Amino acid sequence: MPASRRDWQSLREAGIRRYGFHGLSYENVARALPQRLKAAGTRVIAAHLGNGASLCAMLGGRSIDTTMSFTALDGLMMGTRAGSLDPGVVLHLLQAHGMTATQLEDLLYRRSGLLGLSGISSDMRTLLQSHAPEAAFAVDCFVHRAVREIGALTATLGGLDALVFTAGIGERSADIRERICARLGWLGVTLDSEANAAHRPVIGAAESRVAVLIIPADEERIIARYALGLVEAGQ
DSSP states (O other): OOHHHHHHHHHHHTTOSOOOSOHHHHHHHHHHHHHHOSSOOSEEEEEEESSSEEEEEEETTEEEEESOOSSTTSSSOOSSOOOSOOHHHHHHHHHTSOOOHHHHHHHHHHSSHHHHHHSSOSOHHHHHHOOOHHHHHHHHHHHHHHHHHHHHHHHHHTSOSEEEEEHHHHHHOHHHHHHHHHTOGGGTOOBOHHHHHTTOSBOBOTTOSSEEEEOOOOHHHHHHHHHHHHHHHHO
């Protein structure tokens, strides 16, 4: 067996693999969908957009792909996290700039993303209210990355029946939802502007070929459900 194959198996056994994150949030979405969709949408992308952000592709209520990976750094740009990054950048910072692992961790987890691009704030509300071009640039990048990854996950699903927004930005920022959906018309996404502005549960227009929903994040309910199950199992 080639050494590279042995090395890969050893790394996998050590736990190096794609995990994905925001599982509790996505489980909450999956549980809510049957009550929220009149016609069962089997191909769903859930967008957990907050200070931490990710997307999950669901087929028949089960996750089949996600933007996050081994850590919560991968995928979408976030409040202070870089999101997907060329590994060569990390090597360059180590070799050419002499950064330590601790400095890299601080940069990628706490000084990148919206904060790093804008130099102003990691809070989307602050950036949307700012007139600084750096703030606009950071917001544009956030939207671009979300749209790009939605396109990729749609390809994985083979189409799209429903797009669900959840978490802080996803639930409360009509502006960000509008910007994202405006670039998804090719998928058949059409937003109801009035419903979106009012943060209603269903924000897709009547003619939209893709259902567009807001489902409030409720990770605490999922935790409580599991805790109750453990208590009952112990009785």
